[in-house]
Amino acid sequence: MARRHFPDMLLGLAPILMLIALWQVIVWSGTAPVALLPSPFSVFARFSAQLLRPEFHHEIAATLMRLFAGFAIAVVLGVSIGLAAAVKPVVDAVVKPLVRILAPVPKVALYPALLLTLGFDHASKISLVAADALFPILLATYYGASMVEQKLIWSAMAAGTPRAQIIWKIVLPASLPSILTGCRIGLVISSIVVFLAEMITSTDGLGHMLVQAARTFQTVDMFVPLITISLLGLILNAALHLLRRYLLKGFAEI
Amino acid sequence: MIAVENVSHRFETSGRQSHLALDDITLEITDGAFVSILGPSGCGKSTLLYIIGGFVKPTGGVARVQGRAITGPGPDRGPVFQEFALFPWKTVLGNVMYGPRQQRIPRAEAEVQVRRLIDMVGLKGYENFYPKELSGGMKQRVAIARTLAYNPSVLLMDEPFGALDAHTRTRLQNDLLNIWERDRKTVLFVTHAVDEAVFLSDKVIVMTRSPGRIKTIIDIDLPRPRKRAELLLDARYQNYVVAIERLIDDTGIDEAAR
Numbered sequence: 315m316a317r318r319h320f321p322d323m324l325l326g327l328a329p330i331l332m333l334i335a336l337w338q339v340i341v342w343s344g345t346a347p348v349a350l351l352p353s354p355f356s357v358f359a360r361f362s363a364q365l366l367r368p369e370f371h372h373e374i375a376a377t378l379m380r381l382f383a384g385f386a387i388a389v390v391l392g393v394s395i396g397l398a399a400a401v402k403p404v405v406d407a408v409v410k411p412l413v414r415i416l417a418p419v420p421k422v423a424l425y426p427a428l429l430l431t432l433g434f435d436h437a438s439k440i441s442l443v444a445a446d447a448l449f450p451i452l453l454a455t456y457y458g459a460s461m462v463e464q465k466l467i468w469s470a471m472a473a474g475t476p477r478a479q480i481i482w483k484i485v486l487p488a489s490l491p492s493i494l495t496g497c498r499i500g501l502v503i504s505s506i507v508v509f510l511a512e513m514i515t516s517t518d519g520l521g522h523m524l525v526q527a528a529r530t531f532q533t534v535d536m537f538v539p540l541i542t543i544s545l546l547g548l549i550l551n552a553a554l555h556l557l558r559r560y561l562l563k564g565f566a567e568i
Numbered sequence: 569m570i571a572v573e574n575v576s577h578r579f580e581t582s583g584r585q586s587h588l589a590l591d592d593i594t595l596e597i598t599d600g601a602f603v604s605i606l607g608p609s610g611c612g613k614s615t616l617l618y619i620i621g622g623f624v625k626p627t628g629g630v631a632r633v634q635g636r637a638i639t640g641p642g643p644d645r646g647p648v649f650q651e652f653a654l655f656p657w658k659t660v661l662g663n664v665m666y667g668p669r670q671q672r673i674p675r676a677e678a679e680v681q682v683r684r685l686i687d688m689v690g691l692k693g694y695e696n697f698y699p700k701e702l703s704g705g706m707k708q709r710v711a712i713a714r715t716l717a718y719n720p721s722v723l724l725m726d727e728p729f730g731a732l733d734a735h736t737r738t739r740l741q742n743d744l745l746n747i748w749e750r751d752r753k754t755v756l757f758v759t760h761a762v763d764e765a766v767f768l769s770d771k772v773i774v775m776t777r778s779p780g781r782i783k784t785i786i787d788i789d790l791p792r793p794r795k796r797a798e799l800l801l802d803a804r805y806q807n808y809v810v811a812i813e814r815l816i817d818d819t820g821i822d823e824a825a826r
Binding site: 463465466468469470471472473474475484487488490562563564565566 | 621623640641642643645646647649651653655656657658659666667670671698699700714715718720
């Protein structure tokens with residue numbers, strides 16, 4: 315397995331390197347002035363320099379904290395509401411119209427209202443992240459839980475599992491593949507939304523860093539938070555992938 | 569004893585039509601008997617099994633176990649399904665441990681019994697495998713062990729060997745009989761294979777197709793313990809198979825003529 319993974323990883327790295335190469339070619343060609351589009355080398359050099367500064371760590375920590383808090387709330391709410399709706403027709407009847415109305419709403423439109431009610435600090439950003447990540451997780455959980463094989467449930471009930479415990483002992487683990495797929499989408503959305511919220515109104519975080527740099531035409535500094543968030547996304551996705559592989563050991567395809 | 573009294577089952581199809589799956593079934597199954605329910609597909613034989621399992625409520629009549637009306641599933645009646653229905657997130661050991669743990673048997677004590685059971689169904693050494701890593705026949709062995717682990721007095725087997733190849737099927741039939749000979753649990757065995765029903769059973773219930781009714785109940789008077797090689801040469805066995813196949817053929821013709 316390890317031998318097969320290695321070339322796969324190299325193959326995955328190739329398009330990223332090509333993208334950076336393309337960036338460099340555009341800089342060389344002079345289509346965009348260097349003042350507006352700095353070369354990738356100067357951006358990565360600044361990025362490495364920033365990595366040593368505690369102020370930069372603070373920005374990353376602020377963004378990550380909001381991202382994780384919002385994502386965690388979305389997972390807890392999405393999984394529990396999704397499971398409950400799949401198992402209990404009463405909950406389904408209440409939740410379904412709400413989801414239909416709220417899912418297509420661009421949550422960022424709620425942000426001004428969230429700012430007014432929750433203030434400019436963490437709470438408003440965390441709420442926005444949670445609101446955006448919630449629906450993919452909820453829907454994935456709902457469909458996963460609705461499709462659990464009836465005979466798994468019967469087998470557990472015959473073995474003596476009370477009906478009330480079926481949801482935790484059977485439905486939840488059986489729909490785990492679907493739930494984790496929803497989480498993966500939710501995590502990507504969380505990274506986007508936390509950045510967006512910080513760009514709109516914030517006093518710290520990577521999004522705020524980008525806006526500050528843009529306002530003062532410090533283009534190299536503008537690209538640093540962009541690279542940081544995409545690297546963070548890469549790392550988080552890899553972590554979730556490992557968790558998924560561990561949790562879904564017994565399932566047919568991962 | 570299992571008693572089925574005037575049980576009918578009607579369900580709504582997706583086309584809003586009502587379909588009578590079982591029509592006025594009455595039968596009694598004595599403790600320790602191996603009884604097969606045989607019939608063409610769509611005759612409601614699985615539905616009858618699910619009603620006795622307590623998974624499906626009949627729309628008419630009542631089914632009883634030891635005199636009590638069945639209101640839901642219980643560990644006194646253990647199902648084995650054609651689809652195996654193993655928990656994919658649990659290992660072989662975890663699957664078989666499930667029932668005893670639900671019965672609140674302490675882990676260490678349960679594990680001793682469970683390992684013995686896994687050995688008995690021929691899966692020693694596979695305790696830490698996941699179901700996806702096993703063949704169909706092995707999966708069904710795990711499913712049988714999982715059900716035996718909570719020691720039900722009745723086994724409800726729903727075409728358990730229907731998804732297996734002929735060779736695996738034969739081996740599992742032999743092994744099932746050997747296991748059954750040890751403690752003679754009551755077995756209700758749904759199948760559409762005539763030879764399988766005759767080989768395994770004390771009694772074969774032949775059903776007609778939609779609506780499912782009992783056509784005949786045939787006592788299989790063959791000596792036990794049964795050996796396949798001897799039985800195949802036994803004229804009595806052959807006569808049972810031929811007679812029942814004719815009955816089923818009749819049912820088929822009835823269906824075609826309608």
